[in-house]
Amino acid sequence: MRSQWVRVLCGWACLSLMAGAQCAKDNRENPKGGILVTDFTITGTQTVSATELARMTGELTGNCFNDDTDEIGERVRALFQNRGYFLVEVKSVKLKPGDPLGIPKPVTMEADVVEGPKFRLAEISFRGYHAFSGDQLRQQFPMKTGAVFEREKVAAGLESLRKFYGTHGYLDMAAIPETEPSSNAMMHLSLTFQEGPQYRLDKVEFVGKKEMISRLQVQWKLAAGTVYDATYVDHYIEANRDFLPGGFGRNDVQITTDCPKALVAVRLVVDPAEDASRLQLKDVPCEDTHDQAK
Numbered sequence: 001m002r003s004q005w006v007r008v009l010c011g012w013a014c015l016s017l018m019a020g021a022q023c024a025k026d027n028r029e030n031p032k033g034g035i036l037v038t039d040f041t042i043t044g045t046q047t048v049s050a051t052e053l054a055r056m057t058g059e060l061t062g063n064c065f066n067d068d069t070d071e072i073g074e075r076v077r078a079l080f081q082n083r084g085y086f087l088v089e090v091k092s093v094k095l096k097p098g099d100p101l102g103i104p105k106p107v108t109m110e111a112d113v114v115e116g117p118k119f120r121l122a123e124i125s126f127r128g129y130h131a132f133s134g135d136q137l138r139q140q141f142p143m144k145t146g147a148v149f150e151r152e153k154v155a156a157g158l159e160s161l162r163k164f165y166g167t168h169g170y171l172d173m174a175a176i177p178e179t180e181p182s183s184n185a186m187m188h189l190s191l192t193f194q195e196g197p198q199y200r201l202d203k204v205e206f207v208g209k210k211e212m213i214s215r216l217q218v219q220w221k222l223a224a225g226t227v228y229d230a231t232y233v234d235h236y237i238e239a240n241r242d243f244l245p246g247g248f249g250r251n252d253v254q255i256t257t258d259c260p261k262a263l264v265a266v267r268l269v270v271d272p273a274e275d276a277s278r279l280q281l282k283d284v285p286c287e288d289t290h291d292q293a294k
Contacts, residue, residue, distance in 0.1 A: 023064035023104065032103060035095065036064050039108040042076075044091065045115045052083065064104045069093045076111045081151035086179070086187060087116040119149040122186035128193040131170060137191075140164050149187040165195070166230030171257060171264070172196030197286075199228045202263035208270030215243050216270065228264045245270060259286040 028034035040057040042048075056079045065072055073090045080088035091112040098106040121143050126134050141157035143150070158175060165173040173195050180188040201224050206213040219240050222232050233253055237244065254267040261284075269275050 024062040026064045028064050028066055028104065030066075033067065034064050034104040035067050035097075035107045036102070036104040037061050037109050038098065038106045041108075041110045042113055043110060044112045047118070048085075048115055056080070056083075060109070067095075067105065069095065072109070073111070076113065078151060080113065080115055084118040084120065084148040084150060085115040086119045086149055086151075086181065089114045089116065117185040119181060119185050119187040121145055121147050121149045122182065122188045125188070125190045126193065127190065129195065131165070131168065131195055131198070136164075137161065149189075154189065161191075163231065169198040169200065169227040169229070170195050171199050171228070171230055172259065197259060197262040199257060199262050199264045201226055201228045202258070202261075202265050204266040204268070206268050206270055207272075207275045209274060213270055216240060216268070219243070233266065254281050256281045256283050258284040260284060 023036060037060050040061045042053050042057060045053065059079060060075065065075070072095075073093045076090050076093065077088055091114060093112075094110045095107045096110075098108070123145060124138060124141060124143075126137050129137060140160040141153070142160075143153045143157065154177065158177065161175050162173065165171075173193065175191045175193050178190045178192070180190070182188065201222055203224055204220055204222070206217055208216075220236065222229065222236075233255065234250065237248065237250070237253075248270070252269050252272075254269065256265045256267075257263070258265075265281070267281065
């Protein structure tokens with residue numbers, strides 16, 4: 001009888017632990033599955049200090065992920081590349097489950113890693129650009145020459161470039177990065193630009209009752225015919241929260257581009273009940289005009 005009660009109490013305790021498992025950061029696609037990293041060990045490195053390894057393992061410990069060793073291996077790779085080990089090789093990732101019935105499943109993780117040399121930035125070069133100067137483009141990157149070549153800072157620079165071009169109407173800009181490591185652990189980064197057309201605002205439309213949208217129309221300052229600023233809508237929404245319905249956000253704004261004409265149309269659906277058309281507007285890419293001409 002006693003052993004039966006022990007099993008019952010253990011069952012309650014186990015359920016309690018499973019229900020209480022929390023993710024410091026949740027990276028799972030399915031909240032009803034995945035793993036929780038309770039402990040993380042890195043082996044195989046030669047030059048990384050124990051302090052730095054502890055920082056890296058701490059970045060993943062306590063977090064939840066999809067139960068996918070390839071995906072987790074890429075996250076481990078990013079840990080090293082964010083510290084300059086650009087050519088790092090993650091040889092294996094092993095997951096040892098604790099409670100297989102846990103949701104998420106608690107695991108201890110071990111990664112065997114060869115870190116390779118620690119790279120620093122030699123230079124950043126730009127190709128194919130016309131709209132701005134090389135100095136203006138270089139200012140978008142937070143890395144100085146000689147600094148550790150960090151993956152996150154490269155990504156931040158690319159995002160800064162996208163926003164910079166977007167504020168000047170270049171909505172289709174793409175910057176293709178290429179890296180060239182040298183034998184002295186210096187990294188050359190080159191970016192090839194495809195700038196696309198510079199868009200201008202064609203028209204802006206407010207959908208809603210007249211008394212509701214009249215004040216909003218007055219607050220819209222980006223005039224038709226001017227260079228379109230991709231950040232303007234977000235700033236406009238934030239500045240006019242008091243006049244917009246509760247919960248109004250970017251999903252309530254339809255933005256369409258006509259690439260051949262380099263025009264942007266903006267439609268703010270302030271009151272969905274007044275949206276008689278309910279049309280799903282579509283962009284007009286430049287490729288369509290070439291296909292039609294054929």
